[in-house]
Amino acid sequence: DCTVIIWNAQVGLQVGETLKGHTDRVTSVAYSTDGQYVVSGSADKTVRIWNAQTNLQVGESLKGHTDIVTSVAYSPDGQYIVSGSRDTTVRIWNAQSGLQVGETLKGHTQCVTSVAYSPDGQFVVSGSYDRTVRIWNAQTGLQIEKILQGHGGYVTSVAYSPDGQYVVSGGLTPNSSHRGIAPTMIIWNAQSYLRGEEPFQSHTNRVTSVAFSPDGQYVVSGSQDKTVRIWAAQTGLQVGKPLEGHTYSVTSVAYSPDGQYVVSGSEDDTVRIWNTQTGQQAGKPLKGHTYCVTSVAYSPDGQYVVSGSWDKTVRIWNAQTGLQVEKLKGHRKKVASVAYSPDGQYVVSGSYDKTVQIWNAQTGLQVGQPLKGHTDEVTAVAYSPDGQYVVSGSNDKTIRIWNAHTGLQTKESLNGHTYGVCSVAYSPNGQYVVSGSSGGSVRVWNTQTGLQVGEPLQGHTDWVTSVAYSSDGHHVVSGSCDSTIRIWSTQRSGHGHDPSPSVYTPPSGAILPYSYHIPLPPGISLGHIDNRGWLCSQDGELILWLPPWIRGGFRDKFQIYTIPADAVNSALTVDWSNFAYGMKWTDCWDSTCIAMSNSK
Secondary structure, three states: OOEEOOEOOOOOOEOOOOEEOOOOOEEEEEEOOOOOEEEEEEOOOEEEEEEOOOOOEOOOOEEOOOOOEEEEEEOOOOOEEEEEEOOOOEEEEEOOOOOEOOOOEOOOOOOEEEEEEOOOOOEEEEEEOOOEEEEEEOOOOOEOOOOEEOOOOOEEEEEEOOOOOEEEEEEEEEEOOOOEEEEEEEEEEHHHHHOOOOOOOOOOOOEEEEEEOOOOOEEEEEEOOOEEEEEEOOOOOEOOOOEEOOOOOEEEEEEOOOOOEEEEEEOOOOEEEEEOOOOOEOOOOEOOOOOOEEEEEEOOOOOEEEEEEOOOEEEEEEOOOOOEEEEEEOOOOOEEEEEEOOOOOEEEEEEOOOEEEEEEOOOOOEOOOOEEOOOOOEEEEEEOOOOOEEEEEEOOOEEEEEEOOOOOEOOOOEEOOOOOEEEEEEOOOOOEEEEEEOOOOEEEEEOOOOOEEEEEEOOOOOOEEEEEEOOOOOEEEEEEOOOOEEEEEOOOOOOOOOOEEEEEEOOOOEEEOOOOOOOOOOOOEEOEEOOOOEEEOOOOOEEEEOOHHHHOOOOOOOOOEEOOOOOOOOOOOOOOOOOOOHHHHHHOOOHHHHHHHHOO
16 A cells, blocks of 8 residues: 554554555565664665654655565664665665665566675675575675575575574475475575585485484485485585485485494495595495395494395495495395394394394394284384384385394284385384385384374475484484475474474575475375285275286386376376386396296
């Protein structure tokens, strides 16, 4: 209505007369630091200053913009005003004289949506529809060389942190998982840009594995983008450059007990060890597996590394020399997950043969009989902190806890997931288990009662491939095929209530205190392949049956959208981006498939 109104924040009543003068809608208002003045920007292309005590306009309107003024802000000392406009420019004004200071700040190529001063008044930050965030020297009017790029859509808001170290920007980013637009926030290290440092980019593909460092200060992640990355758990900023060397997707990562090294496994059939201080690979790749390495873990003393593979074997390596120590054979199908017991005497493995097996880490011999009970592939295993129990997750949607000595299941299966379980981990005190599923949810379970604690932790939009507790049990980290890493606090209200989420989002790698979930459009749902080979919609409707020799060609983690016949022009859409075909047949070749075909 072209007016500005001042309100009493305590009682909600209007203070004084309405501030009138603008001839078109008012788009932005801000107080001076001392509260004596108010500045406003308007679609009438002007900026106006008002006395907050008398409600009268101070001086003439500030004119210069050639289109709508979208954002205004005072400098910390109250001497200057910055304004952004749809004319793609930023202007700085002397608040006393009303005159423009210096040249117009030009660089944005579309509407400037938001402007803000740094706490020391030395810099101005601006966001724009051109998807960029720019920092300007408020004295010279020159743009800092590095443009902050990361938003996939409009940047709608910018602000400095109170210490001036960081800039936060909000905007809209296309969301490929949901074929829509997702609200996102990115936190930038403003100081690194002022020093001319290159920003570190985050994962560009699905996150497959995450783990906390022993001291809880860092998080390591592996991704289908072939890299391993280390992050500061408190700030969400990437530490150093990506650890590069793998030639195919990284499937699993783990820290050494002293935090000095990280081990990674990959679809390139190798295991690699990295020095976390230098970011360099320690020694040569550990070679021996003949198929994708799916899981890796350090022994408690840091002397050995265990790995599981689609070649159906579990292997133990000397972490110092890189030599293979043991080759554990027994599983009839792919090994999906491995873990050491707390005392380092045993190794547990889970397999697509639906069993869990415990091995003597010294002799390489199987201990007792396979643990049977799951009705579908076992995808994840972990030892309890005291070594008395083993937890397993499966594509049968259940979690089971086993007595590690007797091999017996201790209680009823933990039921609740509506999709296959992809990952499991024990809390440091052994009282809780956290699990992630292909439905995108994270759940916490009480190991004594077998009951789910609170509501599922929602936020991921794709498979949750990895979960882990911090060493103090105060946080849970989860990695997902949606390319994000989320940290959940278990302390906000205790385990009896929903943990609060944070999220790392590409491409900035920033940590956010909250995240958004954008629902799928009506009629569209996530699909999955059940244990009989049927491609099913979310509600269980059978869409397409895949023969056994075709199912093997699918990678384990992929995204499918199913659209019922009465929706979206009666179309059926399947994402085949990870399907191996044509000359790519070698990516999924399995001799058992050939044998099966020959026997027909």
